[in-house]
Amino acid sequence: MSASHIPGTTGAGAPATAAQRGPLPPYLPRWPVPGLVRILAPTGDRLWLVTRFALGRRVLADPGFSRAAAVAPPAPAVHPLRPDPSSLTSLDPPAHSRLRALVNRAFVPQAIAALEDGIRAEARGLLRRGGPRDLVRDYTMPLAAATICRILGVPEAERDRFAALADLGHALVPCTPQESEAARAELHKQFGRLIRLARREPGGHLLGALVRAHDEDRALSEAELIALVELLLNAGYETTIGQTGLAVLALLESSGEWRRLVADPGLIPGAVEELLRFAPVVPISFTRLARQDTELAGQPVRAGEAVLVSLLHANFDLPDDGCPGVLDVRRRTARHLSFGHGPHICLGARLARLQLRTALEELVAVCPGLSLDADPAALRWRPPEAIVRGPTALPVSW
Numbered sequence: 001m002s003a004s005h006i007p008g009t010t011g012a013g014a015p016a017t018a019a020q021r022g023p024l025p026p027y028l029p030r031w032p033v034p035g036l037v038r039i040l041a042p043t044g045d046r047l048w049l050v051t052r053f054a055l056g057r058r059v060l061a062d063p064g065f066s067r068a069a070a071v072a073p074p075a076p077a078v079h080p081l082r083p084d085p086s087s088l089t090s091l092d093p094p095a096h097s098r099l100r101a102l103v104n105r106a107f108v109p110q111a112i113a114a115l116e117d118g119i120r121a122e123a124r125g126l127l128r129r130g131g132p133r134d135l136v137r138d139y140t141m142p143l144a145a146a147t148i149c150r151i152l153g154v155p156e157a158e159r160d161r162f163a164a165l166a167d168l169g170h171a172l173v174p175c176t177p178q179e180s181e182a183a184r185a186e187l188h189k190q191f192g193r194l195i196r197l198a199r200r201e202p203g204g205h206l207l208g209a210l211v212r213a214h215d216e217d218r219a220l221s222e223a224e225l226i227a228l229v230e231l232l233l234n235a236g237y238e239t240t241i242g243q244t245g246l247a248v249l250a251l252l253e254s255s256g257e258w259r260r261l262v263a264d265p266g267l268i269p270g271a272v273e274e275l276l277r278f279a280p281v282v283p284i285s286f287t288r289l290a291r292q293d294t295e296l297a298g299q300p301v302r303a304g305e306a307v308l309v310s311l312l313h314a315n316f317d318l319p320d321d322g323c324p325g326v327l328d329v330r331r332r333t334a335r336h337l338s339f340g341h342g343p344h345i346c347l348g349a350r351l352a353r354l355q356l357r358t359a360l361e362e363l364v365a366v367c368p369g370l371s372l373d374a375d376p377a378a379l380r381w382r383p384p385e386a387i388v389r390g391p392t393a394l395p396v397s398w
């Protein structure tokens with residue numbers, strides 16, 4: 001993967017860091033790019049890719065670009081596997097707004113804030129357990145697993161088994177496609193059980209709130225409720241693991257940004273936004289389909305053509321070219337599209353920010369001397385075709 005995918009890192013600029021270079025989808029264009037590019041997806045389909053911040057926001061928020069039409073054959077697709085058309089991510093308003101309002105009742109700010117102490121205690125416990133040697137195996141994975149178990153009300157005694165199934169189901173550990181499929185089927189059964197448990201013993205967790213909201217409205221079938229819980233795991237687990245790994249890697253590779261956070265942990269909330277901008281775990285948006293003929297960046301886009309946004313490129317499209325290829329934890333304008341924009345903007349953004357901030361705060365406090373114990377160029381990564389990026393191991397000393 002060439003450094004020239006990243007602006008400000010070619011020619012005389014600093015070489016791109018591994019946090020950015022880690023395998024990206026091969027159809028992403030190299031910098032500099034026009035605002036709109038025609039790409040050839042692995043499916044053989046051709047799609048429009050938006051690479052600018054303002055244009056990306058416009059497409060993601062414009063009802064003229066439909067998600068529902070984008071998941072229905074024969075719409076051009078990036079991945080051969082089409083998403084479930086009844087999933088939250090595949091709906092247009094008003095069906096989307098109704099379902100999203102229901103889920104939002106469980107994701108209110110107070111409910112997310114209430115998770116902080118638990119996440120912090122878990123993070124501290126993991127770091128004090130002899131210290132991490134592989135930051136992914138010993139810290140980012142168990143921390144994300146503990147959080148998702150807490151959210152879904154997985155009983156304490158079952159958490160290790162649930163986490164092991166989630167790791168297999170998302171192929172986060174070495175396994176065959178059959179083992180991964182079997183784990184996903186077992187998880188599916190577990191979701192039904194967790195929903196029944198949440199009805200019997202409504203704890204203070206998000207799943208309990210979701211089940212209550214659902215039962216009051218009778219808005220969904222039981223199968224739809226299970227699909228929603230499955231979406232929370234699919235959208236929230238791997239992303240958090242990948243983003244935390246990318247963030248720590250970016251900090252350790254930079255010339256002094258880790259030391260800056262150690263010297264002034266008050267910089268961490270701002271650093272979280274800059275790290276989301278600099279090394280996004282999800283480099284591209286889902287596709288949208290143009291409902292009618294329109295124009296983007298001066299190019300005609302025809303009704304029925306598919307458009308997606310390179311969140312990575314949009315993040316590097318800073319006003320006044322503010323050195324986007326440089327990680328700067330003190331940056332004041334770390335604007336980004338890493339959580340998307342518009343009606344489908346990441347439902348878990350508040351939770352993801354909380355997890356990333358807490359993970360970094362504890363790491364900085366307990367392991368201030370942290371350093372990478374491997375050649376960044378030799379790190380192992382999730383495969384480039386995976387929707388979610390991230391290193392699969394991060395050897396460290398501290």
Ligand code: HEM
Nearest residue numbers: 088089235236239243285286338339340344346347348352
């Ligand atoms: C750093 C971590 C995360 C990143 C970078 C991320 C990124 C994204 C992005 C880019 C989208 C929108 C895609 C599009 O519109 O094309 C999205 C949607 C979504 N995310 Fe996240 N996500 C993260 C963590 C989470 C977490 C922790 C949860 C929940 C536990 C979550 C749940 C969702 C859901 C349910 C949607 C679909 C929303 C809808 O269609 O209305 N995400 N995420």
